[in-house]
Amino acid sequence: MAPDLVQSAAAQSTSIGQPNTVAMAFFFVFIAITLGITYWAARRTRTTEHFYAAGRSISAGQNGFALAGDYMSAASFLGIAGLVSTTGFDGLIYSTGWLVGWPVVLFLIAEPLRNLGKYTFADVVASRLKQTPVRLAALLGTLSTVIFYLIAQMVGAGTLIKLMFGLSYETAVAIVGAAMIAYVLFGGMIATTWVQIVKAGLLMTGAGVLALLVLLKFGMNPLALFAAASAKYGSAMLAPGKLVSIPLDTISLGMALMFGTAGLPHILMRFYTVKNAKAARTSVFYATGLIGVFYLLTFVLGFGAMVLVGPDAIRAIDKGGNMAAPLLAEYLGGTPFLGFIAAVAFATILAVVAGLTLSGAAALSHDLWTSVVRGGSARPGEELRVARVATFVLGVVAVLLGITFKGQNVAFMVSLAFAIAASANFPALVLSIFWRRCTTQGAVASMVMGTLGTLMLIYLSPVIQVDILKHAGAWFPLKNPAVLTIPASFLIGIVVSLVTSDAGALEQHEGSVREMVEGARAH
Amino acid sequence: MSSGYHELAARRWRVAIILTMAVIIIYFGFIALIAYRKEMMGSLIAPGLTVGILVGALVIVSSWLLTWYYVWWANSRYDERLAELKGRGE
Numbered sequence: 001m002a003p004d005l006v007q008s009a010a011a012q013s014t015s016i017g018q019p020n021t022v023a024m025a026f027f028f029v030f031i032a033i034t035l036g037i038t039y040w041a042a043r044r045t046r047t048t049e050h051f052y053a054a055g056r057s058i059s060a061g062q063n064g065f066a067l068a069g070d071y072m073s074a075a076s077f078l079g080i081a082g083l084v085s086t087t088g089f090d091g092l093i094y095s096t097g098w099l100v101g102w103p104v105v106l107f108l109i110a111e112p113l114r115n116l117g118k119y120t121f122a123d124v125v126a127s128r129l130k131q132t133p134v135r136l137a138a139l140l141g142t143l144s145t146v147i148f149y150l151i152a153q154m155v156g157a158g159t160l161i162k163l164m165f166g167l168s169y170e171t172a173v174a175i176v177g178a179a180m181i182a183y184v185l186f187g188g189m190i191a192t193t194w195v196q197i198v199k200a201g202l203l204m205t206g207a208g209v210l211a212l213l214v215l216l217k218f219g220m221n222p223l224a225l226f227a228a229a230s231a232k233y234g235s236a237m238l239a240p241g242k243l244v245s246i247p248l249d250t251i252s253l254g255m256a257l258m259f260g261t262a263g264l265p266h267i268l269m270r271f272y273t274v275k276n277a278k279a280a281r282t283s284v285f286y287a288t289g290l291i292g293v294f295y296l297l298t299f300v301l302g303f304g305a306m307v308l309v310g311p312d313a314i315r316a317i318d319k320g321g322n323m324a325a326p327l328l329a330e331y332l333g334g335t336p337f338l339g340f341i342a343a344v345a346f347a348t349i350l351a352v353v354a355g356l357t358l359s360g361a362a363a364l365s366h367d368l369w370t371s372v373v374r375g376g377s378a379r380p381g382e383e384l385r386v387a388r389v390a391t392f393v394l395g396v397v398a399v400l401l402g403i404t405f406k407g408q409n410v411a412f413m414v415s416l417a418f419a420i421a422a423s424a425n426f427p428a429l430v431l432s433i434f435w436r437r438c439t440t441q442g443a444v445a446s447m448v449m450g451t452l453g454t455l456m457l458i459y460l461s462p463v464i465q466v467d468i469l470k471h472a473g474a475w476f477p478l479k480n481p482a483v484l485t486i487p488a489s490f491l492i493g494i495v496v497s498l499v500t501s502d503a504g505a506l507e508q509h510e511g512s513v514r515e516m517v518e519g520a521r522a523h
Numbered sequence: 524m525s526s527g528y529h530e531l532a533a534r535r536w537r538v539a540i541i542l543t544m545a546v547i548i549i550y551f552g553f554i555a556l557i558a559y560r561k562e563m564m565g566s567l568i569a570p571g572l573t574v575g576i577l578v579g580a581l582v583i584v585s586s587w588l589l590t591w592y593y594v595w596w597a598n599s600r601y602d603e604r605l606a607e608l609k610g611r612g613e
Contacts, residue, residue, distance in 0.1 A: 089575055095583075096553065100582070103543070106590050107539040107546075222571075225571070227571030239573055240564050254550060258546075278602065285591065516532060517528045
């Protein structure tokens with residue numbers, strides 16, 4: 001009885017969960033604009049280079065926004081603001097983790113990737129190794145990352161939209177799927193890039209205005225806001241809490257976030273949309289700036305929601321605290337502002353799934369169809385057709401998975417996707433780029449074991465065994481296996497390379513170094 | 524024949540490794556402080572500001588500074604040397 005009373009008391013003071021005309025209006029404007037962009041992009045998408053890489057015509061600044069748009073998911077906007085609003089300081093541990101992957105992308109991956117590849121990260125790993133085994137192993141890592149990330153986004157979309165717009169879960173998932181398929185299928189990378197840019201602009205504006213309205217109540221001084229939180233809910237809100245009770249778990253999640261970013265297929269693919277390595281480099285600089293500002297803003301939003309809305313009212317709407325930012329928007333700007341923020345959250349999910357689907361389709365058509373099935377040379381126009389079929393199939397699969405996993409706890413799937421990206425894709429990329437002795441067998445073993453090892457340890461971990469299967473204990477103690485699987489993947493790659501030999505890889509090393517520096521391929 | 528390219532690739536690699544190590548030390552240093560120096564991280568420097576919040580904000584700022592430094596280095600030193608190599612037609 002008691003929780004129901006709290007629920008209804010809170011429901012009276014908020015319009016969340018009821019159809020919101022302003023949200024609908026904003027959302028339809030967003031859909032109309034992005035479909036307009038898609039129509040414009042479709043007329044420019046004639047070749048595979050347009051479809052996968054926007055004809056290499058995206059500027060560094062545009063790509064910086066698009067990278068940020070691809071990366072800032074609803075999970076980080078709503079999730080981190082929610083975490084801060086209910087636990088205070090602990091939310092900061094997450095936001096920093098999400099940011100520190102970007103310098104790693106810049107230092108180790110962005111430029112060599114741009115210079116050595118064409119469309120996918122497998123291009124780079126395979127550049128001086130044997131095509132078929134490397135492409136197949138990379139496909140395993142890519143699809144695992146993309147599918148788990150997609151499930152988390154689709155389920156999040158259904159739940160959020162149901163909560164904020166009052167639509168049914170299935171309708172919400174179907175709308176997201178249909179719009180995402182339309183963007184990618186017709187507009188390819190050009191449309192996807194501009195959807196990301198529009199979304200990043202909306203998200204930064206929404207979070208920025210919201211933070212400004214919060215700070216106006218505290219004399220534009222964030223410290224006054226933190227002090228108010230501490231006065232109301234105790235000084236513990238400004239200090240480390242329970243989140244780091246098992247340090248190794250936090251370190252493991254931190255490693256997954258830090259190195260996973262540099263192994264996410266949809267992020268890596270963005271570096272092929274700019275004209276050279278210098279533009280790739282500069283775009284990461286912009287993205288890091290934008291994402292850093294964004295996480296500082298969510299910290300302010302979280303504390304604002306804590307002080308102005310209150311942790312209990314936030315938990316009453318959603319136990320995970322995900323509605324903190326929308327509730328804060330409603331408190332500060334009434335139903336219209338709530339509608340705007342809700343539409344921004346929807347746009348956020350839509351843009352992320354479009355990027356993911358495109359990278360999955362590129363892996364299927366470029367890596368599997370053209371490179372493996374056709375031995376490297378598909379007939380003209382064929383690869384583009386296959387890419388479009390793959391887009392459609394992946395979109396439908398995403399919708400079906402979203403409906404299948406309805407009501408399941410899928411929050412762990414985002415960190416799982418990061419763990420696979422960090423353990424399967426990242427080590428093979430680093431070894432093949434920087435290590436002369438890396439062999440085909442070494443790279444393949446590292447990618448396959450990285451994927452399977454991560455999946456197995458996640459299955460044996462408390463997130464599946466205890467939280468989902470309700471067993472008393474778990475075989476593997478950590479929630480995230482990255483602390484083990486990243487070093488293991490590197491070790492496997494190195495040991496297998498040392499005991500095998502790959503004459504072709506050694507022979508081509510000289511030319512590969514030169515290409516990496518000079519940037520000969522794919523102008 | 525292309526020893527200039529090798530040397531330049533090795534130089535970029537060294538800079539990349541040093542900067543990556545710096546990010547790793549900064550971030551995991553932050554986590555270690557939270558795990559093992561909880562009281563210190565929770566102590567107040569000013570009303571509303573704990574050591575932990577300050578250090579967390581510094582992690583974000585240092586990520587910016589490191590990326591800025593790398594881009595500055597690459598745009599000037601690295602690209603200059605690359606232009607030289609290309610100019611010589613090696």
